[in-house]
Amino acid sequence: MGKELLPPGGGDDSAAPVDLRKALEERYLAYALSTIMHRALPDVRDGLKPVHRRIMHTMRLLRLSPDQGFAKCARIVGDVMGKFHPHGDQSIYDALVRLAQPFAMRYPLVDGQGNFGNIDGDNAAAMRYTEARMTEVAAELLTGITEDAVDFRTTYNEEDEEPIVLPGAFPNLLCNGSSGIAVGMATSIPPHNAAEVCDAALALIDDPETPVSRLLDFVKGPDFPTGGIMVESAAAIREAYETGRGGFRVRARWEKEDQGRGTWNAVVTEIPYGIQKSRLIEKIAELIIARKLPLLEDVRDESAEDIRVVLVPKSRTVEPELLMESLFRLTDLETRFPLNMNVLSRGKVPGVLSLKQVLREWLDHRRDVLLRRSRHRLAEIERRLEILAGYLVAYLNIDEVIRIIREEDEPKPVMIARFELTDTQAEAILNMRLRALRKLEEFEIRKEFDKLSEEKTQIEGLLASTAKQWKTVRWEVAKVRETFDPEKNPALGRRRTTFGEAPAHDLEDVQQAMIEREPVTIVLSEKGWLRAMKGHLSDLSSLTFKEGDALKLAFHAQTTDKILLFTTGGKFYTLGADRLPGGRGHGEPVRIMVDMENDQAIVTAFAHDPERRLLLASHAGNGFIVAEKDVVANTRKGRQVMNVKAPDEAKLCIPVTGDHVAIVGLNRKLLVFPLAEVPEMARGKGVRLQRYRDGGVSDLKTFAMEAGLSWQDSADRTFTRSREELTEWLGNRAAAGRMAPKGFPRTGKFG
Template sequence: MGKSLVPPGGGDDDNIEPVDLKKALEERYLAYALSTIMHRALPDVRDGMKPVHRRIMHAMRLLRLNPDQGFAKCARIVGEVMGKFHPHGDQSIYDALVRLAQDFSMRYPLVDGQGNFGNIDGDNAAAMRYTEARMTEVATELLAGITEDAVDFRPTYNEEDEEPSVLPGAFPNLLANGSSGIAVGMATSIPPHNAAELLDAALLLIDNPAASVADLVQFVQGPDFPTGGIIVDDRKSILDAYETGRGGFRVRAKWHQEDQGRGTWVIVVTEIPYGVQKSRLIEKAAELLIARKLPLLEDIRDESAEDIRVVLVPKSRTVDPGLLMESLFKLTELESRFPLNMNVLSRGKVPNVLSLKSALQEWLDHRREVLIRRSKHRLGEIERRLEILAGYLIAYLNIDEVIRIIREEDEPKPVMMKRWDLTDTQAEAILNMRLRALRKLEEFEIRKEFDGLTEEKKQIEALLASEAMQWKTIKWQIGELRERFGPETEIGKRRTTFAEAPEHDLSEIHNAMIEKEPVTVIVSEKGWLRAMKGHLSDHSQFTFKEGDSLKFAFPAQTTDKILIFTTGGKFYTIGADRLPGGRGHGEPIRIIVDMENDQDIVTAFVHDAGRKLLLVSHQGNGFVVPETEVVANTRKGRQVMNVKAPDEAKRCVPVAGDHAAIVGENRKMLVFPLAEVPEMTRGKGVRLQKYKDGGMLDLKTFAMADGLSWQDSADRTFTRSQAELAEWIGVRASAGRMVPKGFPKTGRFG
């Protein structure tokens, strides 16, 4: 019998249902994911809010915390939100409330806070029992019309109360204040923008619904962060981000050079990128200083009070301020990237990545819907009032009879309704009138109100019948709002500016991050590399592992690039600052770069961008390559000379002069003009000398005017002039003649 899904019984286990674990997990996880997406992490495109913010705003309205009223304790607001609308921890609600009040987090704060609400250094706000809050003007704009049936209400979590499912949102909050959140499987990140620019773009969109994102970007130039800063992206990438709804913006700190007198200067940073904690930024820079990663910088000080003022002191007055800042931008958060991912709840239901145009369009559609709903609500109010006024008019004209009926009849209401053909509402209104209202009950007053309301009713009916009039009204509303948040107002001024990132040579910036020190690079026969401090001329002091010995050593600076050429025809590049120190025996080259096991080091030298190199293989093929073409940016190196086994790369010499002398293992020498060797960036090269057997042994480039020189084993130098070399001078790829008398036994030029 197969295994039963039901556990062994202990009495009545009829109610146990077997459940497929995979299916159950999928269902539950999906439910959790959807709940996070819909009710926690993603903002609604219409009012730019997540549920917690919407509930805070709604609760503050109910507590009547208007901008012109007094403040209330935050603990009271949080209690109201938690008790009625938001069944989550009080700390998470308070954190959300604090953020709405921070002028360095929100471009247009929705909460006016009193007390300690944290600061840009990342310090926390005071506890909610100490702080107080009320709404700002922007918040009242978002709530405008909420009592006039502008939006749908839904039951709260315990169904005792009602909460708005979205706010009327007369302010373009989604883009003006931005939003960021991480849901399950999706995230959102929207930077803050300038409200006046958004409203201008919205007006353009009303006039021309077919306007492209490129047209809108004429107004909405880019994000406008509350902390200022400079955006250093080009217009094309900004446009691309707004068209697709995905991208990012590089934001740099704003700085200027401040003269200290006598030729000295400091750099003062006055604005830092959005979302960066100042104290953390300075801590990280100080750590880099201690680690000697910022050789151009002497000191960093925070002299901020109300405004930001971070002072950077250069190592010396000769430092280029641009380069110093570039090195800081590269290594610290003085430059940061703010991602754009406009993933929002479109129409309040569907998570969707929207373009700038779609986001504005959905906000405008919402404004139109709110306008229609408020107009209908007002229409209903007017109709009810007109009905009552008509009843009052009848009562006024027959006041004595009305009083008689009320005094004498047991049930005055049906009698009145029958007598003057009144509706239930009218009769009820007459019966509910106070005696003191009789004094005011003048026909003139009633008729005046009646006519006024009739006129308003006509206007609203015309508005509801005409889409053009609706858009005209919305344009008027947006125009009013733009005046209040225009660029000439204190809150409406653009804070973030735009600039091109200055062009600096990458190698200059790289060098600016390395402390310049003299070192000696040592390469052993078995391929171990290290760099000892100082320029050491006595090579006999170097120690090696057993069985290993010195291959060659040369002086360099820590800012240099070291080029390594291998028998496989590959070049590798290693920064001299990255080489292991001289304490031990160093490290094998194969750990530092990805070099094949069957290859060996031919030579290593300091990179000099102005030179050209002559590469030659064992079989005598070669070509000239500019040194800038052999620098490799990755561990894999760069294949420059193509060699097939058993051939291998044998020599790499700097090109000097106009002729080359080549010697084969057969001791035959050939001299030929360098002009016959082609210049290439990669390849096999051309034949330089012909051999019956064996291969190339040594090679030298020289200027014919100076003659060809070599050294023998006793370190004596021999030089042969052009006339003396006549019989060896030939064309490239000939066999050559036996070496001249006095040539070293080793067959090398020394």
């Protein structure tokens, strides 16, 4: 072992004290920097991460041009890993596969042959079976790389060189998008339409002060390879592109397919970007089994090359839009694609850029590439002109040149001295072939000399004029735009993601559509325990309650109903029948479900009917009518409808029917008056319904005078009194009334 390889201390076990915090900071910073710069974030200029750039560079070295044959992916991956990217072969192959997938890349950079996976999420075949070459788009990214267009750096083992960035004639960052998670930052850029991006770039060249709002006249929004419909507002799209942060709601494209005889199916033909079709269908099937999609009967995947997912409704009466709206809410048929344009600016500084800044940096890069290629070409022309000038000297003095070559031992220095040639010219003359001494060759050389001189003048003019440089860049961008013109090349250039507005369906309708409609019996105990028994029960005698508790009320409802609770404090609470605890056990206390005051009790509960009106009355005899649709509460806190102050409390809540009100007090005095005398209010204390010296209201009833007032006694016998028989009890609202007629129940209730 060499002495220089020995550790300090001559190889003895020795340890040097290190500040742990400082060591961790250094190591973590190094890791973070490596992840940000060399793994997760794309370069704004060519839109590629290092692994993708190395794949492209390797394919160029293997001469896998679009017009050449394919090579095994294992060969490509091996070269990438061995020469440029010392990481796992599987991660390199995964990156290569993604570049070839038409559902992942808007403009694929790799032309794959074999199984490269599918939109169902199935993996590609092993790399030894698949083959690949570059696409025309990849060739555009590499144009000029051999002409000193970009800088190179040494590879990880310093045996080779790799490009720091590609020339990038194609606006790859925006057109193909990118996503990645670094340390403390992430990037998420959706794909865009190439023709639109080029139009925006041309507008920015024409007027560098063009605002983002104007650029959005060209770049309407993302253009996903899987299509779909974007339902984001124009204001949100503008803000996202101005700040570089935001998101876009994307929905599946669907159509109603008539099946004849009034039946129909909904057929999904495009799904949101990045969603695996098989997983999406599994999720829908799970929701059907869990009865979360009551409007949907079945889902079928009839896809071949194109996507075709068939959704079968429960019945022909189902509204298609409502069915799809419930699916959009519960499944990935609607997703939100985030926008976070966090990229490496100038290849060095990570930052979130706006649409304008991204285009600006790409155009500046294109100008740098143009200048570097022009200087490279100029140097080549100058070298060639130097050689051609030497050839012309040789032709003018051909006999002397032949004599020197034949007679001199060292012809080169003699020729340089005799004809004032440069070393390069002399070497070129000595390397000439005899057949090049034809008279015609002299004419060809003069022609080439004149042509190159003219090109040299043009390049020097270009390098001297910024306006000419931008004019050339504009021409290059316009040429790329022509390749992806939607009119000339609709298959590649036509926009796939369209824009639409989400149908404005009532939130209530959609929520109802997500609940399986089933009959239930709502049971409320005296102590406020609530439950929903399956089915419409007719015999309630078998119900059990906690010790000391008993049945307060029970009524039939559907799982799609809202249950309204009215309390002594004058508040209404709303609960979904589908959310109530089941019939096993004794249910749950209402106070767990809503924020009810401890000193209040439940007056009544019933299924909500938005068409009904309710007559509310307090113990003291005040009351008013309220529309049932106005008492629904959207929060746990409920809605205060009747204002009552202790010791008074809300006592009665009955549905309004007919045209008269009958009210009886605890003093057994009965009063009948027209319903029209009771005002309709949304909230308040109400008006006096009956006057009492002491006590309060016992019961209340609304009825149609034409049918008469009826009540039931304790023996369940029904008594009915007509208008003539009720004459002495008829009066005005707020009167005291008279003692109830003979036969009126002792309970003081109408039954």
